[in-house]
Amino acid sequence: MRRQKTVLVTGATGTVGRQVVSRLEHSGVQVRAMSRDPDPLGTTAIRGDLTDPESVRAAVSGVDAVFLLWPFATAEKLPPVLDAIAGHARRVVYLSSAAVRAGERHAEQLIEQSGLEWTFLRPHAFSANTFAWADQIRSGGVVRGPYPAAATAPIDEHDIAAVASSALTSEGHTGAAYLLTGPHLLTQEQQAHIIGDAIGRPVRWIDTPIRDARRDMLALGWPAAVVHDILRAQADLVTTPGPVTDAVREVTGAPARTFRQWAEANADRFRDTARLSST
Numbered sequence: 001m002r003r004q005k006t007v008l009v010t011g012a013t014g015t016v017g018r019q020v021v022s023r024l025e026h027s028g029v030q031v032r033a034m035s036r037d038p039d040p041l042g043t044t045a046i047r048g049d050l051t052d053p054e055s056v057r058a059a060v061s062g063v064d065a066v067f068l069l070w071p072f073a074t075a076e077k078l079p080p081v082l083d084a085i086a087g088h089a090r091r092v093v094y095l096s097s098a099a100v101r102a103g104e105r106h107a108e109q110l111i112e113q114s115g116l117e118w119t120f121l122r123p124h125a126f127s128a129n130t131f132a133w134a135d136q137i138r139s140g141g142v143v144r145g146p147y148p149a150a151a152t153a154p155i156d157e158h159d160i161a162a163v164a165s166s167a168l169t170s171e172g173h174t175g176a177a178y179l180l181t182g183p184h185l186l187t188q189e190q191q192a193h194i195i196g197d198a199i200g201r202p203v204r205w206i207d208t209p210i211r212d213a214r215r216d217m218l219a220l221g222w223p224a225a226v227v228h229d230i231l232r233a234q235a236d237l238v239t240t241p242g243p244v245t246d247a248v249r250e251v252t253g254a255p256a257r258t259f260r261q262w263a264e265a266n267a268d269r270f271r272d273t274a275r276l277s278s279t
């Protein structure tokens with residue numbers, strides 16, 4: 001009898017990892033959901049910290065494939081983690097990004113040299129990034145920010161997870177780097193309006209000076225280099241909108257979900273529940 005596949009999912013409490021866990025479990029795969037704090041995750045959970053290769057070595061023992069997130073700016077500390085993975089698993093699916101920044105490309109190169117079968121997922125902007133607007137939408141029905149005309153084709157985390165799940169459990173993905181997007185180009189302002197449609201209350205974009213956005217992001221403690229990169233990327237997306245690919249359909253056989261579907265599924269996170277209960 002063939003042994004059931006076991007997959008270690010790192011970042012299992014995150015936007016994408018949570019969906020990878022749920023998708024794999026539904027298809028009967030044994031999952032180890034890794035977290036630094038696995039207690040709330042239940043029986044499939046395993047403790048592990050990507051900054052502690054020994055903890056990864058323990059988590060990966062007996063595993064066939066790994067969904068790997070590397071949520072750090074540089075890949076300097078990745079080699080011992082890859083050694084730990086390659087000591088047990090055969091395959092790794094790495095969540096990179098469409099931007100393939102220096103740290104991400106370095107991580108990809110290390111993975112290419114690891115001897116593991118690899119697949120890279122390079123998603124463009126996540127639909128879930130718009131949760132950053134939720135407080136403003138709930139309290140005032142507005143989104144304040146620069147670059148309302150910056151356009152991307154936002155991708156639903158379920159679609160990234162669907163591609164990850166195929167690459168982790170089926171053949172034909174080794175050596176592939178998938179550029180993943182949603183199906184339609186939408187400006188930031190259009191995304192805000194679609195969220196308004198989903199919650200049944202108009203959402204207005206208020207264009208603000210770039211220096212205010214910079215100040216707000218720095219006040220959140222974000223490194224200056226990251227803030228600079230984000231603002232520059234948004235400026236670029238006004239003149240050169242993000243790509244639109246059909247990779248989700250090509251890999252999974254199902255079309256990528258629209259931003260409208262995502263907004264409807266997540267409408268409660270944008271609704272002012274206090275206002276609803278008083279009306």
Ligand SMILES: NC(=O)c1ccc[n+]([C@@H]2O[C@H](COP(=O)([O-])OP(=O)(O)OC[C@H]3O[C@@H](n4cnc5c(N)ncnc54)[C@H](OP(=O)(O)O)[C@@H]3O)[C@@H](O)[C@H]2O)c1
Nearest residue numbers: 011012013014015016017035036049050071097123125126
């Ligand atoms: N947002 C976008 O538009 C976008 C686009 C392309 C690519 N990406 C990439 O997507 C990745 C983020 O994915 P996500 O949004 O699904 O994650 P997320 O929601 O930001 O959650 C972060 C995850 O990383 C885990 N984590 C953080 N530090 C860790 C550590 N030291 N050891 C082990 N796990 C650690 C956390 O697990 P615990 O706290 O439970 O340990 C958590 O599950 C990043 O690498 C980013 O570059 C994002």
